[in-house]
Amino acid sequence: MNAAAEAKDKVTEAHDAGGPLIEVRRLSVTFDNNEVLKDVSVSIDRGQTVAIIGESGCGKTVFMKTLVGLVKPDKGSVVFDGRPLNEMGLKELTQTRRRFGFVFQNAALFDSMSVFDNVAFPLRQSEVVSETDVRDRVLRHLAEVGLPRDVTRKRPAELSGGMRKRVGLARALVLRPEVVVYDEPTTGLDPIMSDVINELILDTRRRYPVTSVVVTHDMHTARKVADRVLMFYPRSRLEANESQILYDGPPSELEHAEDRRVRQFVHGEAGERINEMIEGFGS
Amino acid sequence: MSPCARWKRSRKLSESAASISSLPPAPESGLVRWINQWGSAVIDGITTVGDMAIFTWQMLRWLFTRLPCRGTVLINFYQVGALSLPVVALTGTFIGMVLAVQSYAQFHAIGLDSRLGAVINSTLVKELGPVLAATMLAGRVGSAMAAVLGTMRVTEQIDALTAMGADPIHYLVVPRFLACILLIPSLTIMADFMGIVGGYFYSVIILGIDHAAYLNHSREGVTGFDLFSGIFKSIFFGAIIAVMSCYRGFNCEAGAEGVGKAATTAFVYSFVLILAIDLFLTIVLNSIYYTLYPNGTSFL
Numbered sequence A: 001m002n003a004a005a006e007a008k009d010k011v012t013e014a015h016d017a018g019g020p021l022i023e024v025r026r027l028s029v030t031f032d033n034n035e036v037l038k039d040v041s042v043s044i045d046r047g048q049t050v051a052i053i054g055e056s057g058c059g060k061t062v063f064m065k066t067l068v069g070l071v072k073p074d075k076g077s078v079v080f081d082g083r084p085l086n087e088m089g090l091k092e093l094t095q096t097r098r099r100f101g102f103v104f105q106n107a108a109l110f111d112s113m114s115v116f117d118n119v120a121f122p123l124r125q126s127e128v129v130s131e132t133d134v135r136d137r138v139l140r141h142l143a144e145v146g147l148p149r150d151v152t153r154k155r156p157a158e159l160s161g162g163m164r165k166r167v168g169l170a171r172a173l174v175l176r177p178e179v180v181v182y183d184e185p186t187t188g189l190d191p192i193m194s195d196v197i198n199e200l201i202l203d204t205r206r207r208y209p210v211t212s213v214v215v216t217h218d219m220h221t222a223r224k225v226a227d228r229v230l231m232f233y234p235r236s237r238l239e240a241n242e243s244q245i246l247y248d249g250p251p252s253e254l255e256h257a258e259d260r261r262v263r264q265f266v267h268g269e270a271g272e273r274i275n276e277m278i279e280g281f282g283s
Numbered sequence B: 001m002s003p004c005a006r007w008k009r010s011r012k013l014s015e016s017a018a019s020i021s022s023l024p025p026a027p028e029s030g031l032v033r034w035i036n037q038w039g040s041a042v043i044d045g046i047t048t049v050g051d052m053a054i055f056t057w058q059m060l061r062w063l064f065t066r067l068p069c070r071g072t073v074l075i076n077f078y079q080v081g082a083l084s085l086p087v088v089a090l091t092g093t094f095i096g097m098v099l100a101v102q103s104y105a106q107f108h109a110i111g112l113d114s115r116l117g118a119v120i121n122s123t124l125v126k127e128l129g130p131v132l133a134a135t136m137l138a139g140r141v142g143s144a145m146a147a148v149l150g151t152m153r154v155t156e157q158i159d160a161l162t163a164m165g166a167d168p169i170h171y172l173v174v175p176r177f178l179a180c181i182l183l184i185p186s187l188t189i190m191a192d193f194m195g196i197v198g199g200y201f202y203s204v205i206i207l208g209i210d211h212a213a214y215l216n217h218s219r220e221g222v223t224g225f226d227l228f229s230g231i232f233k234s235i236f237f238g239a240i241i242a243v244m245s246c247y248r249g250f251n252c253e254a255g256a257e258g259v260g261k262a263a264t265t266a267f268v269y270s271f272v273l274i275l276a277i278d279l280f281l282t283i284v285l286n287s288i289y290y291t292l293y294p295n296g297t298s299f300l
Helices: A003-017 A060-067 A090-097 A115-126 A131-144 A161-173 A191-207 A219-225 A251-256 A260-267 A273-282 B003-021 B030-065 B070-082 B085-109 B113-154 B157-163 B168-206 B211-221 B224-250 B255-292
Strands: A020-031 A034-045 A049-053 A075-080 A100-103 A179-183 A211-215 A228-232 A245-249
Touching: A020 A060, A020 A211, A034 A060, A034 A075, A034 A211, A034 A245, A049 A060, A049 A219, A060 A075, A060 A179, A060 A211, A100 A161, A100 B157, A115 A131, A115 A161, A131 A161, A161 A191, A191 A211, A191 A219, A211 A219, A219 A251, A228 A251, A245 A251, A245 A260, A251 A260, B030 B168, B030 B224, B070 B113, B070 B168, B085 B113, B085 B168, B113 B157, B113 B168, B113 B211, B113 B224, B113 B255, B157 B168, B168 B211, B168 B224, B224 B255
Parallel strands: A049 A211, A049 A228, A100 A179, A179 A211
Antiparallel strands: A020 A034, A020 A075, A228 A245
């Protein structure tokens, strides 16, 4: 049995253990008169790995930031483990955020700190771990993402893109979160490093019983790591009564999706979009 | 202000714009356009002041509930205090000498050369010392703060702090605020001292004014209240620099241009506000001085 199938089996076991961990109810977000998300409802079960795909500007990153309360919705709510985020006070919201691990697109490592201090930051913020434990856990998590000890003293600016992403992953995992959210984890990386990151996402699922949300437009990543795929579509190009989620199902069925727009995205075909863009430019 | 608050603000404005646009279209004259532009500028201005007030309130709330850890505070103290000291001392020396050069001709013409000490030292202690130290701090530290925090905003480091359960205002703004308000009095004293030394050097050594007369008039011209008022004002200047620079950094627009703009506006707005607050505080402090010492003199 290959690694992906093994991980998915473990997910199924974890899934059976409880109900939905995250419930997004009729979420709407508008920026500058631009409706980014409208009436989006999604339920994510414990242990599931959900890939959110879609072209740039479809609202997938905004959706992901709404999950941890980095963006507040205009309408609707996000319910985490039975508690709506908008009903939480600052203290409860802070504690809830510590149950998430967030891997940012460009890692978002703190420039002023060494790699070690970056990974240790969430531990030190939680104030429940002694400095000896901090050291052990930081080194263990860096080793898990394949980084040698000698990088610990380096500054983020001295690292390659792939190493930065791996440090970002180690930092996201160091508090042993229940949910790991990945924002474009393979964007800007070479194919080999992209696959290293994919393997690390799978490896994380094998080691810890985490629920994962992976925002990506890399179809290889979506197929390899996810057991469920959601495809978002830009609100501005949808009819008023159309759902913004064009596809919700397993990655294996993406090829046979009924909606032509899903198949186009999966195969990377511009189709009529190129004409729309040229006309838009002309007008 | 968090980005969501900013977005919320834009949403509200867009909603009001949408409700206006549902009215029957009116022919847009130059006057209507002019009113639109001014109206939008006034709304923007009021919103920014409101945002800054909320930002300051959040920072003050942290200041009185939980202080940041010592390590974070000390780094900022070093950068704001120790690293600013040489440049403040140097500019203080030059401004003292320039005051001597500029005032000498007028005082010499009416035969009051020895009174130069009183003019130079009281101007320095009451006005130029605090304003100069604040200007140097706004230029050296304020712009850097706005640029660093702006880069952190653009590269999602501020979002990362929030996502990891740390409050960015507590972690990033409070230590910078503390460093600015607690260390600007020392920088002001350094600017005052070096200005006095510079003024003395130019007046006595270069211009040949009598040493004893210069010092006597200096003592008469500068009171303890003058020294206090300068240092007291500097605390407000430090607060303005920290709040304005951190606010501009937190609300930085995307890209390198956004970071540059945040750094520039942090300095410009801080400087304008410093001078405005300086005028206000000088009037208030002078009134207090006259109340306390009805026969006292004032240079305002």
